[in-house]
Amino acid sequence: MATELYDLTVPVFTRALKALSGLLDKAVAHAGEAGAEALLAKRLIEDMHPLSKQVQIACDSAKLCVARLSGAEAPVNEDTETTIAELKARIASTLAFIGSVPREAIDGQEDRDVVLKFSGGEMPFKGQAYVTGFAVPNFFFHVSMAYALLRQAGVPLGKRDFLGAPQ
């Protein structure tokens, strides 16, 4: 039986990115467009990323995971988004990219070498360990930070908004 790598990534990211877009909608519904926009600079503490960057990193985490596993070329994003509409478009373009990669390009890549490069060096993984030990936890971390920032700002959100709807 077991679970194919595609099912551990694309539908999981798709569901959560749509949920993330929904969190931004709820921010607008709660605070208005200008009010929601003012939240984009909010941080949990001064040396953490602001809300806008949390959304960008969540998008990149999904994009890069799918690109690294499949070998597909990831679209380049300059992280210039400063409005809710731009961040929702960023999420939509991420959804379009990950949705464009076929299952065949991801299934079976469990042993593929994935090497992450950081300023401090490299982290080598095999595909499966990269997904379960890095990409998915890291992705949900940033979606959760976006939720935390909006929730702390008073946007009425619940667990279902975070979990989203089955794809």
Place this chain on the structure above:
Amino acid sequence: MATELYDLTVPVFTRALKALSGLLDKAVAHAGEAGAEALLAKRLIEDMHPLSKQVQIACDSAKLCVARLSGAEAPVNEDTETTIAELKARIASTLAFIGSVPREAIDGQEDRDVVLKFSGGEMPFKGQAYVTGFAVPNFFFHVSMAYALLRQAGVPLGKRDFLGAPQ
């Protein structure tokens, strides 16, 4: 190839629960035992759960996922922990329980019926969809909220503290 259900759950929860225990250690190292204890009542906003409860729910999310998939009886926890030492013991007992369930009890349970009961009704899942669409995201949500609360309180934490070490 594909990934067995055990590998999507027990090692993932084990790694992150050990990381969560490490976050509490870092809180003590930063603020002292009494200072860290004072953080346990912190909330991101008044109608969210405090840090102590975020740790308890993270533990329960892992425990109940493993119990539901395997049919093993989950230990009962009364959520009475009020100190860092007690919360670390709660994490340790959760690790002991999930570590006691053999791989054979979880692998192959992708189609098992898992029904979650809420005050508002029931949510029926199959095992695999329960893991990827509910249990794992929900688990990381609560670990992330614990991280967010500690980080906002000034505890020096980084992404590696959240991700933990491979198991």
